[in-house]
Amino acid sequence: MNKPICLFDSGIGGLTVLKKLIDRFPNENYIYLADLARVPFGDKTKEEIKKIGSEILEWLLKFNPKLIIMACNTSSAVFGSQILALSSKLQIPIYGMIESCAKEIANLNHSKITVWATKLVTKSNAYKNIIQKHNPEIKTEEIACPKLVPMIEDLTFNLPDKESIIVEYLDMTSKDSEALVLGCTHYPLIKENLLRLTDLQIIDPTDSLLKDLENHLTGGKDISWNVPTTNKSQVSLYTTAQVEKLERFAKLYLCRDIKVTMVSLNKITV
Ligand code: DGL
DSSP states (O other): OOOOEEEEESSSTTHHHHHHHHHHOTTSOEEEEEOTTSOOSTTSOHHHHHHHHHHHHHHHHTTOOSEEEEOOHHHHHHHTTHHHHHHHHHTSOEEOSSHHHHHHHHTSOOSEEEEEEOHHHHHHTHHHHHHHHHOTTSEEEEEEOTTHHHHHHOTTOOHHHHHHHHHHHHHHSOTTOOEEEEESTTGGGGHHHHHHHOOSEEEOHHHHHHHHHHHHHHTTOOGGGSOOSSOOOOEEEEESSOHHHHHHHHHHHHSSOOOEEEOOOTTSOO
């Protein structure tokens, strides 16, 4: 069998990455782990995320992955430049969410951009540091939005309340900013609301990641000609809690029935 692409996140957010991957690479197989027992990641300490991330990577290795994607900006920021070292130690390519997007932004003509992200991502200045390194002319504002992940994970949240929280963060966003980077994989799930509420250009880092992955998975060949019309990918979902919620959401969002398997990773409790 084709070795799988393994992804992880704290919850449903990483499914926004998985969905775009399935659309672009329909012949690949996917394993996704949601660590719903420990969501949200963004309010934890760097040390806690290091432990959680290492534990999840170790668990994913048993699937003999073709590559691993940290479908989580928080883990990507905490592991940062160590992702490369980890990749060569494990002899498996590991991709984070931040590097490819920040580099692409550095090549754009914006004078000021805003990144919405979790507390831990903004604390690390992960986007700002890479953008500045490649293009010191671009001003980068990073805003922590700790209310968004719990709101998005709460699938019962009603619309007016939801939008008032989004407006709170839009009010904190500089008026002269030209683009809004969704620096958390949960945020594309409120993209429709954002499009209604702001004129800012919305940037989803998954789009930059896909371009990087294209080179890796196709060896630079254009595969748009041989993408089959029927989707053949096998998708397996695992979670550390809330099986029923993930199953219900995945059915709606990925438009397919996928059985979710419960796993226990809690060697550490944080
Ligand atoms: N979706 C993740 C991210 O991109 C994690 C958010 C969280 O659990 O706080 O940062």
